[in-house]
Amino acid sequence: MNYTLDFLPVIDGLPSLLAACLGTLGLALGGMILAIIIGIGGVVLRDSGIRQVRWLVIAFVELIRNTPFLVQIYFIYFALPLAGIRLDPTPTAIIALGINGGAYAIEIIRGGVQSIGKGQIEAGLALGLHKTQVFRLIVLKPALRAIYPSLTSQFILLTLTTSVASAIAAYELTSVAQRIESDSFRSFEVYGAVTLFYLVMSWLLMRIFGLIQSRYLSYPVK
């Protein structure tokens, strides 16, 4: 092995790589907000009582969860212009991430809502709590507690999935890394360093989510 590692291109590219981390987090955040909107809407539609709508939501969830994100993002990338919508790669990527995450969010939120027993709501009403009190104290917080871990790990997964958006040249860490790599040919050094960037990002997110959970969502000890 007579290859010498050279991290100079990585060091030179550090400012643009760090800026691209924000691009990655932006994609993930935008995608997650859209995913939660789709998730809540999907659960409401699924339980709407209209059978056709219910099946449509189920079909959406199954379709998205059983096809690769790469194929989805290509499909959306090529389908939007046909629908007369011309978007840059980055908004397109957010839409694709939102649709992908949305299918998972529907399942997660539905599980959280189901975890609240009917008897608990009835008990709350029987105790003379107001309807909004029942919702706030008996439904919302326990449901949030139940879905929080899955929803936050879904968010971290979504952050890692953003790297696939480089396939349509959205602005994020991987596509910037690819540009530096094609300028310098230092493939291993660039991708190795960028892998560490992702590791730090997901570790930080995990810590932050964990702190929020223990601060606001843990059961009061007593």
Add this chain to the structure above:
Amino acid sequence: MGLNEFLFLLAGLKWTLALSAIGFVGGGVAGLIVALARTSGIAPLERVAAGYIGLFQGTPLLMQLFVVYYGLALVGLKLDAWVAVAIGFTLHASAYLGEIWRGSIEAVPRGQTEAAKALSLNYVSRMKDVILPQAIRISLPATIGFLVQLIKGTSLAAIVGFTELARAGSIVSNQIFQPLLVFGVVGALYFAMCWPLSLYGAWLERRLATATR
């Protein structure tokens, strides 16, 4: 899209299946080692296994493929793209399966280990005859869930230049300028592979839930 294009997609599909099988089998063998190390009770070994799992679960699969792909070339191993990609998927799968199986091993009630120890069974026999048979049952739904993830994940080999189903789709799409049709068909092919597995996994999960209730 004519017959020739469709056959080209099917040839890509064959590589998707091969890659998934290699990743799953290779990852299964290595994943068992990871899971056993993670539950060994030997602190340094557990920490190394936890680090290994954390590394693969905390970074994008695409980056893992890039690093393995260029890393192997750098060590002077002149390998075909598909060998590098197969190694990448094996490493990736071993971390995820290792974590799934760790959970399953820990889900087997402690009394089982204690009883096996009381019967003076050694580690190998304890694992092979008492713990793992029960853990495998518990792990099946999640293992199948991961297999679906792995099949979908093989599409990323396309970005490294490996011609499996997704890349075959890109090539055909560039030839005949009908991206929606082509990616629709490609998506349908993935769906046909993954959906039955998902349904099977969900069925197993329900059955397991009733069995342990």
